[in-house]
């Protein structure tokens with residue numbers, strides 16, 4: 176595996192490439208052109224400039240998170256073909272720039288959903304948190320206003336203010352889309368993009384829906400083992416793969432994370448590894464990466480990745496806000512650096528214990 180950190184680009188991120196370069200064992204970043212909008216073709220020059228900036232700082236650009244999918248594609252509208260053509264043109268340019276990993280999601284309207292961006296934990300750190308009760312009580316606009324004071328001046332992916340202005344139209348767009356239609360629209364999209372992925376060896380890595388169930392009545396399909404295996408089979412090409420995100424699949428305690436990882440052997444192209452602390456099955460907060468701080472056994476998650484021979488990029492996921500840092504919620508430097516060091520430590524121990532068993 177290659178340990179990486181997500182980086183939003185020098186215009187948007189409070190963390191610098193130079194800081195990332197100094198985290199032991201982190202050799203690359205996962206980035207994006209954060210100012211592009213879904214449906215736009217990414218210019219080759221801009222991709223090359225981003226790559227050069229990262230490489231000049233002594234890191235590799237290990238992949239893109241995200242190239243967002245336009246809602247017309249997800250909702251299956253007649254104009255989807257034009258947007259898929261644009262997506263293909265972007266993939267073509269990424270391929271020409273020698274980039275082989277694209278993380279994306281197929282969540283209608285929003286990306287991830289959290290009801291709090293700065294819940295205070297007993298140690299005084301602040302974290303993103305979710306309660307179903309708050310979602311049931313609020314409509315999306317109310318929720319957006321209730322969290323917008325805690326973004327530390329950042330634009331949260333999927334919750335861009337200009338999208339929020341069109342929220343009603345976005346909901347109307349999906350009024351006739353149920354889970355089956357969403358699966359069909361995803362299949363249509365994947366079948367059209369697979370040829371360009373084959374040509375340039377681009378691994379598409381779908382990010383799970385977060386939380387892993389329907390919110391605000393919208394359909395959500397990338398939520399559990401049955402559905403993700405269905406998706407893998409539906410377009411049975413190794414370039415149709417997965418971002419295994421423990422913190423997203425893990426929102427549903429019925430998901431057995433190590434078992435899911437093992438069942439996806441050969442199809443996990445990217446991993447997001449983080450821990451959650453559950454206070455009840457519908458109230459969770461994002462803990463430190465350390466197993467004992469949350470609910471998941473991080474050793475078992477890393478072991479499962481090791482066992483399937485995972486070689487792709489991995490990143491610590493959302494970190495807590497600690498030591499007075501002011502940054503995009505979930506994406507500060509300090510706690511993600513601690514997370515990277517911890518995950519690297521687990522990996523080293525797993526690797527060495529396996530090698531010593533082989534010698535015996």
Ligand code: DNO
Nearest residue numbers: 241278279280286287332382
């Ligand atoms: C949250 C992230 C997601 C992810 C997208 C992928 O912090 O993991 O926003 O990047 O869902 O398209």
